[in-house]
Amino acid sequence: MSTLPSYFTDFLSEIRPTDDQRAAYQAAHKTLRNRLAEDDDTSDLLISTFLQGSYRRATAVRPEGKHRPDVDVIVVTNIDSDDPRNTPDAAVKLFLPFLDRHYKDSYERQNRSIAITDGDVDLDMVITANPPETDRKLLLTDAVKSFDTPEDVRDWRLNQNWLALDHRFGRFQETLRKSEEEPEQKSNPLKIPDRDLQCWEDTHPLEQIRWTWEKNRNTNSHFVNVVKALKWWRRICHSQSKYPKGYPLEHIIGDSCPDRVGTVAEGVVLTLEEITQRYQDAIGRESVPFLPDRGVPSHNVLHRLSFEDFKAFYEHCESAAVIARKAFDATTIRESADHWRSLFGDCFPSAPDESNDPPKGGYTPRTVSSEVTRGRFA
DSSP states (O other): OOOOOOHHHHHHHHHHHOOOHHHHHHHOOOOOOHHHHOOOTTTEEEEEEEEEEEHHHTOOOOOOOOOOOEEEEEEEEOOOSSTTTTHHHHHTTTTTHHHHHHTTTSEEOOOSEEEEEEEEEEEEEEEOOOOOOHHTTGGGGGHOOOOOOOTTTTTTOOSOOOOOGGOOOSSSSHHHHHHHHHOOOOOOOEEEETTTTEEEEEEEEHHHHHHHHHHHHHTTTTTTHHHHHHHHHHHHHHHTOOOOOOHHHHHHHHHHHTTTSSSHHHHHHHHHHHHHHHHHHEEEEEOOOEEETEEEEEEEETTTTHHHHHHHHHHHHHHHHHHHHHHOOOSHHHHHHHHHHHHHGSSSSOOOOOTSSSBTTTTTSSSSSSOOOOOOOO
């Protein structure tokens, strides 16, 4: 068994967003949040804003080439979605004066969001309707509004006593103890305006965040790194295939990655092998499986995916599983690293010339120390 932990450490350092990118995400989100809270047209509508998406879940990979960093921001409002006057189109129009003042010629309406360009960062602003009264306090807590991710803290819990890292001073241990003893709050889906359907649709970003944190704990903190590794493999090896990508790809990995994996290498190989087993029958039936969304089980995460796209993805996973298994079972460091590089490209370190010896205890000799920067972002 060859797990090459220091090699994976260096690889993950290369594919994570950089410190400068994380700083840009944080600045763009804070600017949007502050402007919404201070603007005359939006301040009375605003209940809360929070970060969602792959950056909050710590599953984002570094943008490269023509790709730009983008950040998903939920804007929780007091708009009554049950009022027939508050159609999705009418709700979005309430924000147009704000957008013209602060992001003129730098925004575009999309089906379920507003895309905003702020410097080198793309913001995806998602407006939601008035939440149930039972969720209002929760939406203002550190657990929701914090910028901390599963790579920053392991003790995150979705309740009102959990504290963000930058609020931990004084007797914070007592508050965290209460958070640990208190059950996580069952939150409700939020309603977002669907421009095409002209109705308010359910979405549950908090459940996606909560599920990811729990899965990461159950996998010895390896899950988010397995996701990043496989997202990178998908990008560099099969960029010509449009789907699945983004969250649907992450969801497939989440369903397939076993708990209690010991290393990122083990998580990658077992996840790829599980995908080929789990969806073998669907391929035989020539159908796309129904994957219920976290928190909104009536929604199929793969509803946009054609069978042709799913079959191509499945075949890519079959081939990758064979290579990953060879890398994992390799008897020398060089053999293992060469196989991993065939999956992950040049970002995965090459082995030195003297690495034809068997791996010792799963650890690999390196000429420089390996450090993973865990920057903060918003």
